[in-house]
Amino acid sequence: MTVTLRILLIVASVLTTILLMRKIRHSKLQIEDSIFWIGFACILIVFSLFPAVPDFLSGLAGTYTTANFIYLFIIFLLIVKMFYMSVKMSQMETKIKDLVQEIALDENARRAHKKEDMPAAYRDEKEEKEPV
């Protein structure tokens, strides 16, 4: 690794960590979600402070240079993370859909219930005004 890349990595990892801590501090992030990012920031810091670690891993992976290994590694991590986020987003969309449908059905049931309780004359008048 060149000195410039190392400095860049150190600066980037420290800035990332500070940003994460600030968001956690102000309760913008759930703890489950912050654990991944803390791990990510730790890996960046380890790689930048101890270049022997990525050098060794690069040798294992058979990449041409350590810098290539770092790119590859980070891209891989982010793709996996993105996949899990995609799964989570699908689940969230399903939940929102279920919720909206539930509200509509509930509201409809309540309206039907109310109509039964109303006096007959009023009910007819109401039905003319509000065709459902």
Add this chain to the structure above:
Amino acid sequence: MADLLIVIPAYNEADNIERVVDRLILEFPQYDYVVVNDGSRDRTAEICRKNGYNFLDLPVNLGLAGGFQTGLKYAARNGYRYAVQIDGDGQHRPEYIEAMRKKIDEGYDIVIGSRFVGEKKPFNMRMLGSNLIESAIRLTTGADIKDPTSGMRMFSRRLIEEFASGLNYGPEPDTMSYLIKQGARISEVPVVMDERIMGVSYLTPINAAKYMLKMLISILLIQNFRKRG
């Protein structure tokens, strides 16, 4: 209306919920209760409706933290002074609520129903986890909590309001460590718990390991950066 609310989070507890709630109604009418059905896929909601229980029916599954928070929102909205969590599987015995109530009246914010006050922990994997969390809490807060993973906890009015509106207020040990650090007074009362009689526990070995890792990272790292409010 009583001034103490029992919150019963229930996820797929069709085999247990009737036994747990009927016992509360018959033997402990001095307390109010609310079942939070956390989007169960079995007959839990149907049983609650059939028996006329007081319950909140969540249309989707929120997980324990979200379900418990729903119960505390109910407690906050209806002006309860204390809220206590009793699991829907029947492992927490309601006869200990009285002792916890007496303790919290002394001016505590949190009272934990503890299996290990004045008793030695048995040595197994689960207790290893409990010990690790206990050490992590002692390290970061200085407080000695013998049974941090006990789900049977009672909260004061002030904390009910905080749990009802806050983010990251799951009913878990890391929240306890955070609250202690913020100056909450906490105490433990000895209780005996039963093993679950029916149904399966969520705590498979893999889930237990994940839970431990999350709790330790949260207590040792994340909770130190959190700001109150």
